[in-house]
Amino acid sequence: MNRSAPGLLALAVLAGACSGAAETASTPSTTTSTSADAVAPTTSTGTATESSTTTVAATTTSSQPATTAPPTSATTPTSNAAPTTTAETPTTTVPPTTTVPPTTTSPPTTTVPPTTTSPPTTTVPPTTTTSAPVRLAWPSDVGTSRFGVLGRSFAIPGGWIRPHPGVFLWSDIERSRGTYDWKMVDWNVMAWQTDRLAVLATVWPFNSWDQKSCHGDEPKIHPVLRELPRRLFAPCDAAAYRDWLTALVERYDGDGVDDMPGLAYPIRHWEIANEPAMQGGHGYFFQGTSADYLDLLATSASTIRAADPEALVLTGGQAGMQPEFTDFWRPVLLEAGGSFDIGNIHSIGSDSSFFSAPYREFLDSYGHADIPFWVTEALLPTRPEFFGQRAPTGDQLARDTFTGFASALADGADRIFNVGPHDPTGGPGPESDAAFELLARSIGGFSSALRLSPSSTRFDLPDGTITYVLWDGSGLPADVTGEVMTTGYDGATATADASTFRADVPTLVSVSP
Numbered sequence: 001m002n003r004s005a006p007g008l009l010a011l012a013v014l015a016g017a018c019s020g021a022a023e024t025a026s027t028p029s030t031t032t033s034t035s036a037d038a039v040a041p042t043t044s045t046g047t048a049t050e051s052s053t054t055t056v057a058a059t060t061t062s063s064q065p066a067t068t069a070p071p072t073s074a075t076t077p078t079s080n081a082a083p084t085t086t087a088e089t090p091t092t093t094v095p096p097t098t099t100v101p102p103t104t105t106s107p108p109t110t111t112v113p114p115t116t117t118s119p120p121t122t123t124v125p126p127t128t129t130t131s132a133p134v135r136l137a138w139p140s141d142v143g144t145s146r147f148g149v150l151g152r153s154f155a156i157p158g159g160w161i162r163p164h165p166g167v168f169l170w171s172d173i174e175r176s177r178g179t180y181d182w183k184m185v186d187w188n189v190m191a192w193q194t195d196r197l198a199v200l201a202t203v204w205p206f207n208s209w210d211q212k213s214c215h216g217d218e219p220k221i222h223p224v225l226r227e228l229p230r231r232l233f234a235p236c237d238a239a240a241y242r243d244w245l246t247a248l249v250e251r252y253d254g255d256g257v258d259d260m261p262g263l264a265y266p267i268r269h270w271e272i273a274n275e276p277a278m279q280g281g282h283g284y285f286f287q288g289t290s291a292d293y294l295d296l297l298a299t300s301a302s303t304i305r306a307a308d309p310e311a312l313v314l315t316g317g318q319a320g321m322q323p324e325f326t327d328f329w330r331p332v333l334l335e336a337g338g339s340f341d342i343g344n345i346h347s348i349g350s351d352s353s354f355f356s357a358p359y360r361e362f363l364d365s366y367g368h369a370d371i372p373f374w375v376t377e378a379l380l381p382t383r384p385e386f387f388g389q390r391a392p393t394g395d396q397l398a399r400d401t402f403t404g405f406a407s408a409l410a411d412g413a414d415r416i417f418n419v420g421p422h423d424p425t426g427g428p429g430p431e432s433d434a435a436f437e438l439l440a441r442s443i444g445g446f447s448s449a450l451r452l453s454p455s456s457t458r459f460d461l462p463d464g465t466i467t468y469v470l471w472d473g474s475g476l477p478a479d480v481t482g483e484v485m486t487t488g489y490d491g492a493t494a495t496a497d498a499s500t501f502r503a504d505v506p507t508l509v510s511v512s513p
Contacts, residue, residue: 133256139265143198145444146415147405147436150377150422152188154197156440161192162200162376162417165225165274169204172227174244177209182251186260189252193264200314200376200417201252202271203245204228205296210236224283232287234296245303253308268308271376272300273316275346277328286316290331297332298339313339317346317376321355326362333366343373348419352400354378356408372414379419380404380428395490398431399471402489402506403455405439406469410449410457435489435506442487442508443467452477455503464513470503484509 141158148160167185174180192199211231220230235241250258254266276286276293286293293316301313315332319325343363347354354375363371380400384391392400408416418436420427427433446459446467455472468476476484480498487493489506501509 135256136254136259136263136265138268139196142196142265145440146409146413146446147440147444148198148200148376148415148417150417150419152191153195156437156444157196158198158445159440160198160200160415160417162202162271163188164202164422165204165227166202168201168248169227170207170210170241170244171204171229173248174207177240180244180247182260185251189260189267190262198269199267200269200271200374201267202274203248203300205235205241205245205273205300206232207235207241210240213237218287221284221287224278224285228285232284234288234292238299242299242303245300246307249304249307249311253311255308266308266310268310269312269314269342270300270304271314271316271344272297272340275319276316277325278319290328293328294332294335294339297336301339312341314342314344314374314376315340317344318359319346320348320350321345321358321362322350329362330366333363333368337367341371342414343368343371344376345373346377347375348377348379348423349381349383352381352404353407353411354404354413354416356411356413360412373412374415374417375408375413376415376417377419378405378408378416379423380432382425382428394429394431397428398435399489399506401428401432401435402439402469403471405436406443406457406459407451409443409446409459410451431490434491438487438489438491439469439508442510443469465510466513467508467510469506469508471506473502473504475500475502476509480509480511484511 143160144158145156145160147156148154148162150162150164152161152163154161167188173182173185189199206229208229208231211229211233214236215231215233218231218233221232223230223232247258249270251260252263252267253259254263273293273296274285276288278285279287288296297313297315304311304313315329315336318329343359345355345359356375359373363369363373380397382391382397405416405418418433420433420436443459443461445461447462448460450458452458452468453474455470456474457469459467459469461467468480470476476498478499482498483495484498484501485493486496486501487508487510498509498511503509
């Protein structure tokens with residue numbers, strides 16, 4: 001019995017050891033679910049130490065799964081000296097200090113490429129790809145004719161219009177200081193461009209609020225046109241006028257800056273006021289001296305050219321060659337060198353060829369021989385030439401239209417605008433209008449013109465065709481031979497032998513190259 005007691009004691013000890021080993025073997029399976037922070041207790045004994053070693057395995061398995069040493073702790077049950085072997089385990093739990101890989105997993109910090117992806121900052125092209133404003137070119141089919149009309153429409157290819165008074169009035173566009181209303185102007189410009197018309201724009205430099213600021217004590221006058229203010233002096237506020245004129249030209253110059261939406265081609269021709277010498281009589285277009293108008297012309301020209309270097313400036317129309325008008329314009333022409341690009345003469349029922357030849361001489365004599373001129377108001381005389389005579393018939397006015405317009409162009413006019421039905425009295429009538437249109441269609445695009453005699457003119461067309469306008473019995477030059485086609489002022493056509501033909505009525509004869 002005494003011998004068996006130690007044996008039973010040994011068996012009991014052995015059983016206790018086995019149960020202790022079983023507990024330590026199960027600890028890793030329960031502690032592996034703990035967080036990495038559980039690595040910190042390295043001073044715990046026995047099973048707790050193995051728990052820490054198994055947690056280290058959990059952290060190290062992410063970088064080196066092959067070294068998951070925790071299974072080696074399962075050998076502990078083979079040695080009954082678990083306490084001694086567990087003492088070694090804490091010394092071998094150096095892996096927590098070697099678990100630097102998580103700290104060396106600095107690739108996320110070395111992912112500098114996102115910061116070095118500077119291409120967005122170097123993608124300057126978006127800023128440089130802002131294309132420069134596109135300047136609209138003058139179309140090849142617009143303004144090619146030498147003929148135009150007052151009014152709103154003209155059914156001639158390449159034709160011109162001169163709206164009168166038009167819509168380019170300072171008083172209408174800037175009714176309140178600093179506020180521009182472009183609706184009416186835009187609407188008209190769009191309509192003209194739909195019809196492919198070239199526009200001569202008359203600038204009306206008058207505004208009621210401006211006139212009142214320095215001429216408020218002046219009596220009101222009766223302007224020729226009801227659309228104009230009741231005072232017509234040069235602008236009081238020159239800066240305000242320049243601002244408005246700049247905005248006007250910029251809106252329609254087609255340079256891509258502040259242009260009218262939908263603008264198809266530029267407006268390039270600007271006439272500064274109208275008949276400034278017309279002061280009194282049946283009405284006013286201006287109030288002031290020649291010096292006042294000269295200053296207005298110079299200011300307007302410099303402002304327009306600053307906004308559009310390709311613009312062309314016309315003087316306000318000279319109302320005729322009568323002394324009261326030449327006296328007003330002589331001082332202007334003497335000092336206006338460089339302030340205008342095109343001269344401008346009017347003839348309202350005064351001259352059969354619209355003062356074309358004498359106005360050319362007038363410009364030349366005051367230093368402007370290199371300046372072209374336009375007749376921007378041409379109205380045939382409709383009254384008897386002498387007292388007691390009858391007024392011309394419609395047929396006679398049609399003949400006079402043919403000869404008068406052909407003569408004016410042959411005498412040097414670069415463009416000519418028929419007042420026609422725009423005249424308040426109704427104009428010369430439908431026969432005259434038809435003759436004018438026939439002439440415009442026949443010679444409108446001529447490249448050069450020459451007066452051959454008092455009753456014959458020659459027009460050279462771009463395609464090489466030569467067209468003669470003949471009247472009062474004139475014939476063709478000797479170098480024109482063979483059969484020719486003739487067209488009368490009334491549209492009647494016929495054929496004739498060139499060597500024997502004589503124009504009993506105003507007639508067109510075209511000779512092909």
